[in-house]
Structures are given as C-alpha cells and as structure tokens.
Amino acid sequence: MTDEMLQDVAARWNGNADQWTHDVRQGYDTYRELFTFPAFVDFLPPLVGLDVIDFGCGEGTNTRRFAQMGARMTGIDLSERMIGHARKAEEDHPLGITYRVSSYSTDTGFPDASFDAVISTMALMDGPDFDATMREAYRLLCPGGFLAFSILHPCFITPGLAWQRNEAGIATALCVSRYFDSSTFTEEWRFGSRPADEIVQPFAVPRFPRTMSDYLNSIAAAGFRIGKIGEPQPSAQACEDKRFARWRDLAAFLLLVMAERP
Template sequence: MQKTDVAKHWNENADQWTRDVRAGFDVYRDKFTFPAFLDALPAIKGLDVIDFGCGEGTNTRTFARMGARVTGIDLSIRMIQHARRTEEADPLGIRYQVASYSDHCGMPDASFDAVLSTMALMDGPDFPGAMREAYRLLRPGGFILFSVLHPCFITPGLGWEKDDEGRTTGLRVARYFDRSSFTEHWRFGNRPKDEDVLPFSVPRFPRTISDYLNAVASAGFMITQIGEPQPSHAACEAVPRFSRWRDLGGFLLLVTARRA
C-alpha cells in the first residue's frame, strides 16, 4: 500500500471522522490516549512545534492553546481543509500544510523545537522516513514525542478470550511478525447501533517494537522515555471496556527522543 492509497482512504474518511471526533464519539482519544500523551508532554509554551499527521486539527489546537507556535501537516487534503476552516473561524495562529510526514515537507532544516504526533505514525507506510524527516526538522536539543498503538499487543491476530459466562479473561496476541499491510474497517463503538454510518477505512502497517525503536535510533535520536500508560480508574468507570486495557494488555506506546 502506497502513500497515495493512504491519502485516498483518509480523504474519504475525513468528513465523517471530523463530525464524529468533534461530537465526542472518539472516547479512546478523549479519555485515554490524548490525556496520556499530555501527561508525557514537556512544557511547549513558546516553542515552535510541528504536528505530524494532524488530521482535522483537534489535538493540534490543544498544543496551540498550551502556548506553542504550531504547524500541522497531514497527507489528506480533506482533513487539512477541515482544520483550516476551524482555524479561520477561531484563529490560534496555526499553519496547516498538506504534506507527508515521511517525505521532505518543504520546510527548512532545524525549523522546530518539537515534533509531536498522536496516534498517526502507525498509519503510514514509511516510519523510518518519518523519523528521518523529524530529525531534519528539529533544532539541536529538540525532541520528538509520538504515540502509536502498542505493537506488542495490537497485532494482526488480536482476539479477546472469554469464559463460559462471556466475561473477558485474556488477550490473544498472534501474527506479531506479520508486517503485511491491510485496511481495517470500523466505526466508533459508542455510536448508536442503528445509525446508518459507513465504517471508516483505515490503512494499517503492522510493525514490531524493534521496528519502531530501531528506526528512532537509526535516524540519530537518543531515546529518553518509553511509556506504556494504562487507562485511569476514572476512565474505566466512564468507559467500562477500557478495563481490558488496564488489566489484560497494553493499548498505547509513547516514545520520547531527543536530537543531540
């Protein structure tokens, strides 16, 4: 699967995705993955920050409200259009650009103090390229922080084990070394079941944890922090299915690294 295929899928997803995210249907983002990312994020007030895979800009706008000077890039022109419309209606000084995070994006070397990416880098075909581009864009001493689905648990053969009463008792991990790309079809799970909504088509590029960490190191970064956060007790109370990811397996991987 090529970048053009990825862009096509996300252009087709963009309108429904934007409506759903802004309506609060992405409870994983709202109650787990983005709060965990913010917990790991150093202070960014006054920094030049670029958001890799910014999508429709919800997270990007949070970074801007934290005092950063923010640029967002995304492969999907439809996603960027949604982000720009929101910026026009409520300006925060964000610059958005249609670009691949794994190619030269057209911005000068050493333009940024931080590269951030929330749940986007697992959806592109060239992760090593993304790390090289991040390294190029960072000033000396700058850092990258990214979150991805945990590669050791979110595998192509994932499945939940249940007992005779239907209670979830374990997580089956299979085909860990199967790096074949595929397209996953799903919709946000807390939507009303009878709604006539087409599922999203989301390209997936399975990798091992060594694929991720070695690409970070090979680009020249020094890894400074690895995070495997669990959903909070409050999040599990609000969304009971999160307890599976608190007790039975890891959902999220966070990596922080610095450029020398």
C-alpha cells in the same frame, strides 16, 4: 515506499475525512477523550513558547489543544480534506496555527532545524515508511529538540488480536498472534460510542504492522537519543467503561516514545 502507496493512503483518509471530523467533534472518539490524549499530555514536557509541528494532524482537534497549551503550532497531513476541515476550524476560531498538505514520510518542505519539537498522536502507525518519517523528524528539529509520539502498542495490537472471554462475556485475556506479520492491510471500523441505530460507512484505515524493534531501531538509526518510553494504563474514571478496564488489567493499548536530537 512508492508514490502510488502514498496516494492510496491519502485517498483512504480523504474518504474518511468528513465522517471522521463529524464524529471526533461530536465526542464519539472516547478512546481519545478518556485515554490516549490525556496520557500523551501527561507524558509531554511543557510546550509553552515552542515551535511545534504535528505529524498526521488530521482535522486538527489535537493540534488546537496543543496550541491552547502555549505552543506555536504547525500541522501537516497528507489528506487534503482533513486539512480543509482543520483550516476551517482555524478560520472560525484562530489560534495562529499553520496547516499544510504533506506526508510526514517525505520532505515536508520546511527548512532544516525549523522546530523545537515534533509530536504526533496516534498517527505514525498508519504511515507506510517509518524510517523516512524519523529521518524527516530529525531534519526538522533544532539540536536539543525533541520528538514525542503515541501509537498503538505493537506488541499487543497485532494483526491476529483476539479477546478471550468467560461465560459472562467478560474479557479475561488478550490473544496475540502474527506479531511478525508485516503485511499491509486495511482495517474497517467505526467509533464504538456512536448511537447503535445510526448507519454510517465504516472508516477504511490502512495498517502497516511493525514490531517494537522496528520502531525503536528506526528512531536510533535516524540519530535520535531515546529518552523515555511510556505504556500508560487508563484512569479509574475511564475504566468505568469496561472497554478501558481490559486495557488496564490485561494488556497495553498505547505506546509513548520521547527522543531527543543531540
């Protein structure tokens, strides 16, 4: 990982920040609202009274939700504009959250063993150095503290993903290819729940593909003891939207990992 690479990722997310914040707070991120966040909350142990750091907190929506669950929250993100939006929400409706502009792949500046938990929701797959991220998470945790994160499932969300559909246009299989292709690329997309007639600039999201073994071996190499893995399916309510039914029936969208610092 180079400083230039981190600067490029930061620049991409600074460019995404204003539209991203607007869209998330308007409820356009239906994957988060109906699936990825509820699944992560179900996966977590209680957070009440814990000192918790959120890696890749973005504009702070999930960080605020964790604070409302009783955690003493700190959020970090390498995007200065994202952190600006998070701080503004904290100023308007204080929950005692501290935000800092920092990459989770470098020394975040906090003392060793500062936190009871390191959590991250749908962010770690977008960072360039997962090995360094795990080492920093381990350093920040008290002995007995835990790491919990959610990411796109690396076995199914690959650079060559494509849906196979029948004559009615219904997805019948997920075609996975280029699983071992670790080439970095930038994906452009927008939230599918936005009104179709609204013209917005697509988000530019840097991707750093990894295999399942890349993730798990990095966690173990940092010194963690892996305790639980989750591959949740969307709820019946979420599957009323056919976009979610395919992730219930055909493949896993989400990977959840929990590990402990001995």
